[in-house]
Amino acid sequence: MDSVNGSSGTSGTSSASHASDSASLGAQAEPSAAQTREDELRDALESNPDAVAALGALTAAPSYAALSVEQQVEALNAFAATPNLATATYLQGAAEQTLDPQATPSALTPDAGTLTLDGQTYSIRNGELIGADGAVAGSIRNDGQVQLNADTAPRSVYDDINTRVQLRELGPDQQMRDLVNLHAADPNGRLDNANINREMARLATATIAQARREAMDMRVVSDFRSVEEQNALYAQGRTAPGRIVTNATGGSSWHNYGLAVDVAFNDARGQPSWPDNAHWDRYGEIAAARGLEWGGNWRGINDRPHIEYHPGLGAGEARTMLPGYRQGGLQQVWNQLGLGAR
Numbered sequence: 001m002d003s004v005n006g007s008s009g010t011s012g013t014s015s016a017s018h019a020s021d022s023a024s025l026g027a028q029a030e031p032s033a034a035q036t037r038e039d040e041l042r043d044a045l046e047s048n049p050d051a052v053a054a055l056g057a058l059t060a061a062p063s064y065a066a067l068s069v070e071q072q073v074e075a076l077n078a079f080a081a082t083p084n085l086a087t088a089t090y091l092q093g094a095a096e097q098t099l100d101p102q103a104t105p106s107a108l109t110p111d112a113g114t115l116t117l118d119g120q121t122y123s124i125r126n127g128e129l130i131g132a133d134g135a136v137a138g139s140i141r142n143d144g145q146v147q148l149n150a151d152t153a154p155r156s157v158y159d160d161i162n163t164r165v166q167l168r169e170l171g172p173d174q175q176m177r178d179l180v181n182l183h184a185a186d187p188n189g190r191l192d193n194a195n196i197n198r199e200m201a202r203l204a205t206a207t208i209a210q211a212r213r214e215a216m217d218m219r220v221v222s223d224f225r226s227v228e229e230q231n232a233l234y235a236q237g238r239t240a241p242g243r244i245v246t247n248a249t250g251g252s253s254w255h256n257y258g259l260a261v262d263v264a265f266n267d268a269r270g271q272p273s274w275p276d277n278a279h280w281d282r283y284g285e286i287a288a289a290r291g292l293e294w295g296g297n298w299r300g301i302n303d304r305p306h307i308e309y310h311p312g313l314g315a316g317e318a319r320t321m322l323p324g325y326r327q328g329g330l331q332q333v334w335n336q337l338g339l340g341a342r
Contacts, residue, residue, distance in 0.1 A: 034072035090142035260308035
């Protein structure tokens with residue numbers, strides 16, 4: 001009897017020990033709030049590999065690893081607002097400063113670059129903005145915050161989609177690299193065209209602004225198109241030279257009602273380009289999140305540069321607007337859609 005009791009007692013102790021070990025392992029496996037937030041960002045930015053790489057650069061930094069979990073979450077939330085390599089670099093420096101308030105990390109400011117703001121162009125030298133006269137006109141940080149000497153408060157380079165900004169940093173290999181490089185997104189003022197509905201222009205601007213915060217260098221290349229222009233475009237590749245670029249005849253495109261725009265990516269010279277390896281899917285996600293229809297989701301012709309806005313109607317219902325357009329022009333179309341005045 002004692003032997004049985006003794007055996008039973010040993011078994012119970014062993015089971016309790018295993019249970020305790022399992023609980024401990026379970027507790028260790030539970031992700032921290034910072035890891036959970038990082039995973040959320042990775043999922044959200046999956047279609048923008050550059051942003052995901054920037055996130056990896058931030059979380060791999062020794063200064064970030066030395067922060068508390070709460071501080072890491074704070075850094076990740078700051079990164080989420082402007083997820084690009086420049087922001088990640090700034091946050092690495094901010095983490096160093098958090099750990100040592102007396103430190104002045106070089107990562108906080110760009111080593112070189114250029115900025116065109118309000119029609120004025122400045123060169124960047126170790127965080128200083130140098131005007132055409134060679135004088136220091138203000139400062140700039142890698143998180144995009146600019147403080148001009150003449151301004152009472154800082155502003156962000158991401159607030160105006162036509163700001164030209166290139167932030168450069170000296171890498172470990174002693175070579176300069178771009179942290180972010182953005183050209184003017186609407187140099188021809190297409191979104192200011194009176195024939196573009198204001199809500200459409202606002203949503204397109206918001207989409208491009210978010211893309212720029214993710215270091216996607218985009219620009220508007222097409223806006224309003226008359227019915228006659230649409231018919232000429234439809235003829236291309238059919239009865240006129242060129243390749244087929246649209247399946248929409250005049251009146252069948254939302255461009256004809258000022259409710260669509262097309263974009264491209266800027267190349268290194270600031271000229272429009274349509275590379276296959278650009279982050280078109282991420283652009284489409286950003287547009288869709290703002291209630292826009294993205295042409296990349298269409299069957300047939302896959303129109304990745306195209307976004308449009310027509311609440312309550314489908315992409316293929318543009319032609320139903322033609323009678324109203326012929327009767328009362330763009331304003332009547334917009335009134336029918338509840339989009340108000342120009």
